[in-house]
Amino acid sequence: xxxxxxxxxxxxxxxxxxxxxxxxxxxxxxxxxxxxxxxxxxxxxxxxxxxxxxxxxxxxxxxxxxxxxxxxxxxxxxxxxxxxxxxxxxxxxxxxxxxxxxxxxxxxxxxxxxxxxxxxxxxxxxxxxxxxxxxxxxxxxxxxxxxxxxxxxxxxxxxxxxxxxxxxxxxxxxxxxxxxxxxxxxxxxxxxxxxxxxxxxxxxxxxxxxxxxxxxxxxxxxxxxxxxxxxxxxxxxxxxxxxxxxxxxxxxxxxxxxxxxxxxxxxxxxxxxxxxxxxxxxxxxxxxxxxxxxxxxxxxxxxxxxxxxxxxxxxxxxxxxxxxxxxxxxxxxxxxxxxxxxxxxxxxxxxxxxxxxxxxxxxxxxxxxxxxxxxxxxxxxxxxxxxxxxxxxxxxxxxxxxxxxxxxxxxxxxxxxxxxxxxxxxxxxxxxxxxxxxxxxxxxxxxxxxxxxxxxxxxxxxxxxxxxxxxxxxxxxxxxxxxxxxxxxxxxxxxxxxxxxxxxxxxxxxxxxxx
Numbered sequence: 001x002x003x004x005x006x007x008x009x010x011x012x013x014x015x016x017x018x019x020x021x022x023x024x025x026x027x028x029x030x031x032x033x034x035x036x037x038x039x040x041x042x043x044x045x046x047x048x049x050x051x052x053x054x055x056x057x058x059x060x061x062x063x064x065x066x067x068x069x070x071x072x073x074x075x076x077x078x079x080x081x082x083x084x085x086x087x088x089x090x091x092x093x094x095x096x097x098x099x100x101x102x103x104x105x106x107x108x109x110x111x112x113x114x115x116x117x118x119x120x121x122x123x124x125x126x127x128x129x130x131x132x133x134x135x136x137x138x139x140x141x142x143x144x145x146x147x148x149x150x151x152x153x154x155x156x157x158x159x160x161x162x163x164x165x166x167x168x169x170x171x172x173x174x175x176x177x178x179x180x181x182x183x184x185x186x187x188x189x190x191x192x193x194x195x196x197x198x199x200x201x202x203x204x205x206x207x208x209x210x211x212x213x214x215x216x217x218x219x220x221x222x223x224x225x226x227x228x229x230x231x232x233x234x235x236x237x238x239x240x241x242x243x244x245x246x247x248x249x250x251x252x253x254x255x256x257x258x259x260x261x262x263x264x265x266x267x268x269x270x271x272x273x274x275x276x277x278x279x280x281x282x283x284x285x286x287x288x289x290x291x292x293x294x295x296x297x298x299x300x301x302x303x304x305x306x307x308x309x310x311x312x313x314x315x316x317x318x319x320x321x322x323x324x325x326x327x328x329x330x331x332x333x334x335x336x337x338x339x340x341x342x343x344x345x346x347x348x349x350x351x352x353x354x355x356x357x358x359x360x361x362x363x364x365x366x367x368x369x370x371x372x373x374x375x376x377x378x379x380x381x382x383x384x385x386x387x388x389x390x391x392x393x394x395x396x397x398x399x400x401x402x403x404x405x406x407x408x409x410x411x412x413x414x415x416x417x418x419x420x421x422x423x424x425x426x427x428x429x430x431x432x433x434x435x436x437x438x439x440x441x442x443x444x445x446x447x448x449x450x451x452x453x454x455x456x457x458x459x460x461x462x463x464x465x466x467x468x469x470x471x472x473x474x475x476x477x478x479x480x481x482x483x484x485x486x487x488x489x490x491x492x493x494x495x496x497x498x499x500x501x502x503x504x505x506x507x508x509x510x511x512x513x514x515x
Contacts, residue, residue: 129153168509171397173404175388178504184495187387188304188316190474192328192493193293193367194274195300195357200232201268208265212257224254231263231298260434264309267292267299268335274301277330280319286330296368296419297357303328306364307416316363319495324380327494332356334375334487358491360476366416371478373491378483381476382496388503390469397507398469405469405505414468421463469505 110120122134132138132146205228213220270287277286292309293302302308304317319327359370360383373379390405397403406412426434476493483490 164509171400171404172508173394173505174508175503175505177501178389179502181499182387182502183499184322184385184497185318185320187318187385187472187500188363189319189327190360190383190385190493191302191305191363191365191367192491193295193300193302193305193357193359193361193370194332194491195295195297195359195370196268196273197355197357198232199263199268199298199300200228200266201272202266205262205266208262213254220254224257227254227259228262228266231259233297263299264292270301272335273332275331275333277328278325279317279328280321281325293367295359295366295370297370300357300367302367304363305367307366322495322498324492324494327383327492329490329492331485331488331490333485333489356489360474360493361415362413362472362474364411364416365413366419368415368419373478373480373489375489376483376486377480378490379492380479381491381493382479383494384475384477384496385472385500386475386503387472387500388468388470388505390505391507393507394505395469403466405467407469410470412468414465414471417465418463421465 110116119134123131125131127150129146129150133143133150135143138146205225209221209224213224215221270290274286274290277284277289279289290301290303291305293300293305293307294309295302299309306316355372355374357370358373358379358381359367360381361367390407394404395407398405398407406417477496
């Protein structure tokens with residue numbers, strides 16, 4: 001008799017022996033023993049109810065299988081001394097303790113040596129073309145061609161990856177059109193700056209000279225007027241005009257004079273030169289919207305600028321319409337003359353200033369370059385604008401050693417950087433700065449006569465100023481027609497349409513492209 005493993009109990013009805021044997025066969029460990037029981041039952045056709053009455057019996061397959069003695073030409077039956085319960089069976093039949101032998105797991109053939117590993121990799125890889133190099137159904141020349149194609153593809157892929165990585169490290173940027181119809185009310189109206197050709201009110205200059213220099217010292221007074229005349233229309237490009245021969249006697253009266261302060265005081269008053277102002281179809285007080293502005297031409301007057309003298313931080317003005325009178329409109333009149341010592345050199349009309357500078361620029365830009373507009377003309381200034389923004393990936397490069405652009409929270413301007421660079425260069429030459437040309441710097445002394453020297457006035461190209469990450473540029477198209485007042489100019493500055501173009505700067509090869 002065989003001893004079997006214990007399996008869960010089954011609850012089965014007594015009935016067809018074939019059904020019972022099929023179930024018991026699945027439950028007995030040795031199918032040969034169960035098959036013998038099945039054969040004996042079929043041979044003798046002994047009804048199963050001869051052993052028990054027709055009812056449900058609860059018995060484990062282990063107990064049932066182990067209770068049959070199968071003998072040749074004998075009926076299968078329950079022995080009279082068969083155990084009635086599983087516990088009784090366990091106590092009678094005990095399986096000897098047999099220690100299981102641990103099976104030694106053999107390594108797959110592909111792991112036996114590197115050659116087999118390589119063959120397995122080639123035959124199962126997803127790399128296109130490589131598995132054909134080991135295909136026995138192909139001719140050798142075909143396998144060689146597939147190998148060469150794979151090598152060429154791998155080389156090209158590696159080269160492209162290195163080029164992409166090089167471009168990623170170079171952090172190159174591209175600019176593309178982001179919006180062709182960017183509305184005008186999304187941006188600020190440009191700053192409009194006007195500068196007279198001569199920025200000195202000589203009546204005011206004469207009064208100041210009388211308080212600084214004794215009336216008996218005519219030579220010092222004439223030198224003072226000569227310096228102011230040179231300063232009245234000087235530009236950064238012609239600083240050599242400041243060379244004035246001064247001996248020690250005259251220097252005694254002029255050494256304590258602050259040139260920037262004098263030029264600010266002698267600037268023609270707003271109410272004398274600007275009239276009939278309107279903004280966005282509404283009439284406004286000219287001197288409330290125009291403020292003093294340092295420019296590349298000296299002190300001037302500006303509208304809607306964030307860099308004007310004494311400017312308080314406020315939201316810049318925006319236009320909500322386009323066309324004539326939708327923006328800024330004003331009249332400027334010629335009410336000032338050339339220096340007194342030149343008054344007898346020509347007629348009164350010759351002494352009149354016949355033109356001024358007009359500059360339209362972004363609100364945070366320091367104005368340095370403008371255009372001439374002549375008296376006796378009326379000008380319509382049509383504005384077009386282009387603006388640009390940058391992605392966050394570009395802005396993150398600002399602190400790199402060689403950034404593609406600068407942002408500084410929107411305050412950086414390329415022109416301002418150039419002006420600051422020139423100011424620092426002049427300060428390096430003479431230890432001071434003509435602050436009427438540049439933004440103020442508290443750590444740099446202003447120009448005094450006593451600091452003048454024989455230094456060269458050439459501004460060398462030594463400025464390292466990257467472009468802005470975000471900007472707004474204005475293009476003005478000026479159309480002039482005769483004006484009925486020969487000594488006045490009318491300017492009407494407005495947008496020529498409701499929209500402009502917005503660009504966007506992005507990284508040429510981003511992290512996502514590298515992935």
